[in-house]
Amino acid sequence: MTASQFATPLSSQDASHIKRRHKFYNFIKGRFNTSTIEEDDEPKGIFGASLGYASQWSSLQPHGLTVPDPVAKCFTEILKRGMHIEGLFRLSGAASDVRQLANEFDRPPYYGKHLDLSTYDIHTITGVVKKYLRALPEPVIPRHLHSRFLQTASSLSDSSTADLEDLAHLILELPRLHRHLLCYILILAGSIQQHADANMMCADALAVVLAPVSTGLEQLLQHNVTKKKRQLLRREEMTDLVQTNAQWTMVWTAMIENYETLLDQCMPKMNDDKDQKDDDHDLREPTPPFQTLLNQFDPRPTTTTSAFATTPPPRRHQHQHHQHPEGWRSLFTPPDGARRVLKRLASASSMRPPSVHHHWV
DSSP: OOHHHHSOOOOHHHHHHHHHHHHHHHHHHHHHOGGGSOGGGSOSSSTTSOHHHHGGGOEEOGGGOEEOHHHHHHHHHHHHHOTTSTTTTTSOOOHHHHHHHHHHHTOTTTTTTTOOOTTSOHHHHHHHHHHHHHHOSSOSSOGGGHHHHHHTGGGOTTOOHHHHHHHHHHHHTSOHHHHHHHHHHHHHHHHHHTTHHHHOOOHHHHHHHHHHHHHTHHHHHHHHHHHTTTOOOOHHHHHHHHHHHHHHHHHHHHHHHTHHHHHHHHGGGTTOOTTOOTTHHHHTSOOOOHHHHHHTTOOSOTTSOOTTOOOOOOOOOOOOOOOOOOGGGGGGOOOOHHHHHHHHHHHGGGGSOOOTTOOOO
């Protein structure tokens, strides 16, 4: 005889009671079991986290700009000794060196606050900046404003006062932290282009590099290539990407060439949005441990490296010329498959009339 033959049949009342208990148990399990929380929702560092979350370790720059530490420290080092180095942002540092330095910035509890970047190769430093911008869940220029920025592309070629005013108004519509970061990028890019005779990076060349990582175009391309299992994109899709990339290149070229005019209009109104709740959703992400926040104010001098820092790789010989910036640049006073397709897209920027000061090929 089987065990089921010895089982006493349950009454309808008992069966109903057991059913209610199971239902209540499943409800409690679903509400309070931590395993239901997606682990990927909680940032494990500042790379890949929103600007709102990263702002807990950000540096407050002159004029009230709040900028993530990886960008602020790297930009300061670039300004100190990199302005005359050829191919800034266009040439890449060794992938292993970029990864190592990015890991130092992403390592708790200090997140790179005590890193000494003076021994790192400049191209490694610019590679870390691009890696950070590329990893942002929402690009520097958020997606919901893309269409409005791209609408200005066709009218920006003459850089008229009205067009630049429209562009400045668009910049001011960005969420506060995105607006601060964009202006900070424009300040450095504007400084770099002033040394184009030495570094071969005019406004157009910088736009070709910075536009994809600051607008999410590179991330979109990476997603599409992965989704298609690295098959070639259809002709129509490639044409759309080429046109979009060319438009973004025009917009970024205009912003870099006219960065002082734009900043003159934007900076006085940079923080005139105290009642705007544009970053509230970012700040809802997990708050770091209290001790982690206190560790930011460690009394050790900032010239020392992190307690967890590894020996930085030797850098190639580089010219140490440095010229103090003027105007808005005073903010910097010292205190794989998809990439190949992007190179093809960059060449499509020739749809735009070449810049008179275009120095690189």
